[in-house]
Amino acid sequence: MAILTEDDLYRTSTQYRLWSFTRESLSSLRCTTNESAADGVRAALYGQKATEQSSKQDSNVSPTPEVDYLSVDEEQKLVGYYCIQTMKFADFCDFPTNVKATAVQYLKRFYLSNSPMTYHPKEMMPSALFLATKTENHYTSLESFVSMLPKATAEDVVAPEFLLTQGLRFTFDVRHPHRGLEGGFMDLLALATGKGQSNPKTGASPAQLQQHMIDLEPVTDRGKKMSRSAEEVVRRIQNAHSKAKELLKTSALLTDAYFLYTPSQIWLSSLFFADEPLARFYIDSKFPTQSPLKSTLLTALQTCATLLRSSASADPEDSEVKELKRIDKKLYKCRNPEKIDLVGINKAQKREGHEDGLDEKVIKKRKMEREKLEKEAEDIFGPALGVKDGK
Amino acid sequence: MAVSPVVTHEATSNVKVTAAKAKSLAVRTNSFPHKTEAPPEKKQGGQELAERLNHETKEKYVKDKKLGEGTYAIVYLGHLKADPLSKVAIKKIKVNTEYRDGLSMDAIREVKYLQELSHPNIIALHAVFSSKNQNLNLVLEFLPLGDLEMLIKDSEGIRYGTAEVKAWMGMLGRAVWFCHENFVLHRDIKPNNLFIAADGEVKLADFGLARSFSDPYRPMTYQVITRWYRPPELLYGARFYSGAVDVWSMGTVFAELILRVPFLAGNTDIHQLELICQAVGTPTEEIWPGVSKLEGYVGYEKASIVPVRGKDFYLARFGTAGPVGVDLLMSMLALDPRKRSTARQMLEHRWWTSDPRPTAKVDLPRKGGGLEKMGDDLKRRGGEVEDGRGNKVARKLNFGATK
Numbered sequence A: 001m002a003i004l005t006e007d008d009l010y011r012t013s014t015q016y017r018l019w020s021f022t023r024e025s026l027s028s029l030r031c032t033t034n035e036s037a038a039d040g041v042r043a044a045l046y047g048q049k050a051t052e053q054s055s056k057q058d059s060n061v062s063p064t065p066e067v068d069y070l071s072v073d074e075e076q077k078l079v080g081y082y083c084i085q086t087m088k089f090a091d092f093c094d095f096p097t098n099v100k101a102t103a104v105q106y107l108k109r110f111y112l113s114n115s116p117m118t119y120h121p122k123e124m125m126p127s128a129l130f131l132a133t134k135t136e137n138h139y140t141s142l143e144s145f146v147s148m149l150p151k152a153t154a155e156d157v158v159a160p161e162f163l164l165t166q167g168l169r170f171t172f173d174v175r176h177p178h179r180g181l182e183g184g185f186m187d188l189l190a191l192a193t194g195k196g197q198s199n200p201k202t203g204a205s206p207a208q209l210q211q212h213m214i215d216l217e218p219v220t221d222r223g224k225k226m227s228r229s230a231e232e233v234v235r236r237i238q239n240a241h242s243k244a245k246e247l248l249k250t251s252a253l254l255t256d257a258y259f260l261y262t263p264s265q266i267w268l269s270s271l272f273f274a275d276e277p278l279a280r281f282y283i284d285s286k287f288p289t290q291s292p293l294k295s296t297l298l299t300a301l302q303t304c305a306t307l308l309r310s311s312a313s314a315d316p317e318d319s320e321v322k323e324l325k326r327i328d329k330k331l332y333k334c335r336n337p338e339k340i341d342l343v344g345i346n347k348a349q350k351r352e353g354h355e356d357g358l359d360e361k362v363i364k365k366r367k368m369e370r371e372k373l374e375k376e377a378e379d380i381f382g383p384a385l386g387v388k389d390g391k
Numbered sequence B: 001m002a003v004s005p006v007v008t009h010e011a012t013s014n015v016k017v018t019a020a021k022a023k024s025l026a027v028r029t030n031s032f033p034h035k036t037e038a039p040p041e042k043k044q045g046g047q048e049l050a051e052r053l054n055h056e057t058k059e060k061y062v063k064d065k066k067l068g069e070g071t072y073a074i075v076y077l078g079h080l081k082a083d084p085l086s087k088v089a090i091k092k093i094k095v096n097t098e099y100r101d102g103l104s105m106d107a108i109r110e111v112k113y114l115q116e117l118s119h120p121n122i123i124a125l126h127a128v129f130s131s132k133n134q135n136l137n138l139v140l141e142f143l144p145l146g147d148l149e150m151l152i153k154d155s156e157g158i159r160y161g162t163a164e165v166k167a168w169m170g171m172l173g174r175a176v177w178f179c180h181e182n183f184v185l186h187r188d189i190k191p192n193n194l195f196i197a198a199d200g201e202v203k204l205a206d207f208g209l210a211r212s213f214s215d216p217y218r219p220m221t222y223q224v225i226t227r228w229y230r231p232p233e234l235l236y237g238a239r240f241y242s243g244a245v246d247v248w249s250m251g252t253v254f255a256e257l258i259l260r261v262p263f264l265a266g267n268t269d270i271h272q273l274e275l276i277c278q279a280v281g282t283p284t285e286e287i288w289p290g291v292s293k294l295e296g297y298v299g300y301e302k303a304s305i306v307p308v309r310g311k312d313f314y315l316a317r318f319g320t321a322g323p324v325g326v327d328l329l330m331s332m333l334a335l336d337p338r339k340r341s342t343a344r345q346m347l348e349h350r351w352w353t354s355d356p357r358p359t360a361k362v363d364l365p366r367k368g369g370g371l372e373k374m375g376d377d378l379k380r381r382g383g384e385v386e387d388g389r390g391n392k393v394a395r396k397l398n399f400g401a402t403k
């Protein structure tokens, strides 16, 4: 039977089972979500038009004009913007990194199967952050959480929670690359100070490995060999570490990295991005011999590092802000009118739910009361319009 | 997937990148649920993908009769619509009742950890869905043979010996080892959270107090674990602790299995500490460096200090476990959590390989007659009489303190 390694464990995680994709499957999923959301909006708008028409009894109303829906790309930009807002708000609340990182992933996961046309990210954001405080064991009472929000009520935070958890498919665990990076950092420091373990394959001693690190090509001046001291190597590792760490706190969260790569791949890529020679040295120390696996890994790290580099900056430029405003304006016209009032929807669902549990008698009584009321209404206002028209 | 560290005697490596890892780093699965579940009929009145998936899950199961009611959930017997002979337990969590802050922490923890942990000795979570009243439903494996507490208490009807204790403790140990390997602390191990499956397998359940412990610098609440099973460091208010808390609980369960009454049944936290001092020894700086710095540590007068109990003392009470078994028990009840054995060390102990061999799970004694025959008194849980479900109230009030 296999030994239990960290990656065997990763394979059993929901992040791997439910939230890992290829680029193709990810984009096809987003297309499907976008299309079905547009269908939903169309249906809802058509329904609205139909009732308006029948009530106005206007005979020559033009057919529903075709609405300009958000594209997948526009949806992505909007969600991305609110992910950044979530991070800023989490910082404002002084929440730890894992709460912030989890909240952002919740939003990203939610919008894989939901569109901003149906649920505006502005409204999901507080709920995602609040849920993350709970799932990451940083529980803050709803009251104090709401007090930190500029303009939202407790209901605004809790009402979308149900939708959110459904969109998350009731999986709350998010595996972050941060811990892995810390482990790798410790490993590297040990190697740099001659305290590493000798390499089982190549037989290189800790001292040889240390010298090897000193001889590594520098980050910037490619190819130029510089001999440095062990202290300088330690400083180099620290620099790479803080650069990589910063990357894990920003672009690793904002890009699709979590959907496409494992936590180990992500932190190794961030190291790759921060100091490629150092990352290569580290990988060589773990896999001394060439193998197809190793080259596949290196390719994955390179594509992931490229992805991390591509991330939008945390502070959007003027042109980006302009674009976001345009999208939001567009969204105003193609939002699903039935899904705007989340608090109302939430209340209605709870009411419905309560009826589930009522016994027959009460339901019967209510039905009779309702029928009575309807009858009375008919008496006062005459028969409902639909009835007359239907003849 | 390994279910125990002892199956192979190779040490699990802590190296961050191993050969096995390289393999999974390079090979990605192609079975992505979303892709294959592309909607055949797109138009459903704006029903979102997530909503539809939830609906599909919900439609897979049928609820039958009510099995029982807990503090925050009602449990039903159910089955797969497609397979009327299948049996599942559907735990419906009352989400919207008294708790205003949305999903409760108990529910979140239970769902979060059970979704991740799949192991033969941990209750399996098959699915989760919400009904339209927004109640969360957990589809769990059906465990019809009650819990370990019922077996322990039924001293008239059920006889067992060391071989059976060894089998049960082994299954418990593997469950806890697996949790810790996944950086999860259970924090409520006790006999009535150890359910028995139809085939006799022990299943660790109730993850309502579980949490991850990946960040060693983050303080945690000490108001966890039902008092009788709570280790001294928590009784002294330690905010930084480890898997050792669960190991202590396992030690007290081990003792209870042998004695057939709760080993340390304190009425109050103070009383609990007194019982620990009497039965195990008084925690002092000599045997537990640093203990006096814990917030709730109470100094002890020289005269009242009970020296750490020696092997003979244990043999007198737990002789049936044999000297090797007693050795294991003592290692699990070390007062200093750093000296206590880990779940892994516990499973590597030579007790498991010494005679008698653990009873095969199919031969383990079990409650006869299943659910119907159980009297209400047997269904009642230990420690419940005086303070409800452990310190349920305390734990709710203390969430704010976990920061």
Ligand SMILES: Nc1ncnc2c1ncn2[C@@H]1O[C@H](COP(=O)(O)OP(=O)(O)O)[C@@H](O)[C@H]1O
Pocket: B067, B068, B069, B070, B071, B072, B073, B074, B075, B089, B140, B141, B142, B143, B144, B206, B389
């Ligand atoms: N998986 C299961 N299989 C069979 N019965 C179960 C299962 N889970 C719970 N039950 C029954 O439902 C009752 C309530 O369960 P639970 O809500 O977990 O209780 P508590 O809140 O007291 O821990 C239990 O006492 C038990 O009889």
